[in-house]
Amino acid sequence: MAATNTKTQPPSKDDEMWFGFPMHFYQGFWLENMISENVDTFQTHFQANDTDIILASLPKTGTTWLKSLLFTIFNRKFYSDVSKHPLLTTTPHELVLQLEFDVYKNSLGCNPPNHTEIPSPRLFATHIPYLPLPESIKTSKCKIVYVCRNPFDNFISFCNYWIQFNINEGIKLDIDLMEEYLDKYCKGIVPFGPYEDHLLGYWKESLKNPEKVLFLEYEGMKKEPKSHLKRLAEFVGCPFSEEEEEGNVIDEIIELCSLKNLKEVEVNKSGKFFGRVGNKALFGKGEVGGWNNYLTPSMAKQFDQMLQKLKEAGFSF
Ligand code: A3P
Numbered sequence: 039m040a041a042t043n044t045k046t047q048p049p050s051k052d053d054e055m056w057f058g059f060p061m062h063f064y065q066g067f068w069l070e071n072m073i074s075e076n077v078d079t080f081q082t083h084f085q086a087n088d089t090d091i092i093l094a095s096l097p098k099t100g101t102t103w104l105k106s107l108l109f110t111i112f113n114r115k116f117y118s119d120v121s122k123h124p125l126l127t128t129t130p131h132e133l134v135l136q137l138e139f140d141v142y143k144n145s146l147g148c149n150p151p152n153h154t155e156i157p158s159p160r161l162f163a164t165h166i167p168y169l170p171l172p173e174s175i176k177t178s179k180c181k182i183v184y185v186c187r188n189p190f191d192n193f194i195s196f197c198n199y200w201i202q203f204n205i206n207e208g209i210k211l212d213i214d215l216m217e218e219y220l221d222k223y224c225k226g227i228v229p230f231g232p233y234e235d236h237l238l239g240y241w242k243e244s245l246k247n248p249e250k251v252l253f254l255e256y257e258g259m260k261k262e263p264k265s266h267l268k269r270l271a272e273f274v275g276c277p278f279s280e281e282e283e284e285g286n287v288i289d290e291i292i293e294l295c296s297l298k299n300l301k302e303v304e305v306n307k308s309g310k311f312f313g314r315v316g317n318k319a320l321f322g323k324g325e326v327g328g329w330n331n332y333l334t335p336s337m338a339k340q341f342d343q344m345l346q347k348l349k350e351a352g353f354s355f
Contacts, residue, residue, distance in 0.1 A: 054227045057200035057209075057219075061229060065170040068231050073138055077166065080142040084172045085154075090180035091274050093134065093163040094171075096236050097229055098195035099187035100256040101163060102320050105134035106295035108161055108183065111271050114287065120294060129305055129317055137164045159274075165230040168239035179250075181274060184240040187256035188355040189233050189341055189348075190329035193223050195322065197332075202319045216332065224340045234347045241351060257326045263292045297324045 053060040054068065061068045069077060086092070093108060095101045106125055110117075117123045124133055135141050141153050141162065153160070164171070175182070187195075197219055201211045209215065226232025244251035252273040259266045267288050271277050278288055293299060300306055301321045309317040329338075348355060 056229055057204050067167050068227055068229055070229055076138045076142040080137050081172050084137065086174040086178040086180040087158060087160065088179035089158040090160045092175055092180060092182045094182050094184045094240060095165060096233060097165055098192050098199055100185045102130050103295060104183065104185050105130035105163060106300065107270065109133045110291050110295055111276050112161065120290065123294060125294060126303055127305060129309060134161045134163050137162050138166060167236045168243050182251045184251060185254045185256060186237045189344060194329045194332050196228060198322060199319055202315045220337055220340055224344060234344050238351055260326055264288055267292060297321060
């Protein structure tokens with residue numbers, strides 16, 4: 039599956055810019071040039087184990103939340119004393135590594151770093167769409183948890199996040215900039231997008247193989263966290279016992295991993311992401327429907343074509 043991919047810098051004429059970062063179209067999705075080597079190495083070298091759990095998502099759809107939940111579900115036996123929980127001292131992104139950013143970083147085709155000794159079950163995350171995933175993820179018995187979010191809020195979250203990388207250059211998220219990026223987003227030009235191809239790729243796989251892919255929606259999780267958490271724990275093979283249910287363990291996990299709680303954790307307030315942007319950029323309002331405060335009706339209309347495709351698959355965002 040891996041192709042020789044030497045596009046790093048500088049941008050070429052076929053590249054598109056995303057808030058100052060060049061991206062090129064690669065195996066059906068938009069890939070930021072700065073991680074193209076990482077993706078190559080990931081595709082070539084990663085060997086999934088049957089016991090691995092892979093969290094897959096587009097950026098800005100709830101990845102941080104799901105990382106916190108999955109880590110906590112798996113490790114709950116070790117941290118019955120919540121005051122000593124790693125989420126209170128470490129960001130969720132350090133607890134569940136992103137394959138194309140953290141595990142395979144700037145690896146330029148060399149041997150994979152030593153993540154093979156991580157005890158099972160290993161938890162990893164990726165933003166890569168389903169089709170270009172390394173074959174071993176698709177053919178092994180490892181499980182995939184996918185989270186999606188409605189495209190309107192996803193777009194706003196994208197803008198609010200990426201603008202932070204540009205703040206030093208004095209760029210503000212005004213209506214003109216938002217229109218420019220909305221046009222790109224609705225044409226599918228967004229990191230790891232097109233949005234609908236990403237979502238539908240995993241959606242179709244979850245229908246074909248529900249034992250392999252669990253498909254979750256951010257909005258549903260917000261509305262009914264408890265039932266979603268039970269489903270998630272069952273899917274990854276760590277169901278809650280009756281005793282745990284009666285002992286409020288599920289509610290405790292929901293509380294620990296809540297946006298409100300994680301926002302107040304010191305490392306999430308003061309640490310830096312990629313050495314540049316504050317971790318706090320990862321924790322916004324997390325509202326469902328917050329896009330209403332940003333997009334005019336005519337801007338929202340630009341999503342129509344994408345929504346139509348999603349509607350045909352049964353989604354009603
Ligand atoms: P907003 O930008 O709407 O505030 P990702 O983690 O994939 O980058 O997604 C980021 C979005 O998830 C942000 O949405 C962020 O606020 C929200 N988020 C982060 N942690 C969360 C949590 N623990 N619970 C719910 N939402 C969370």
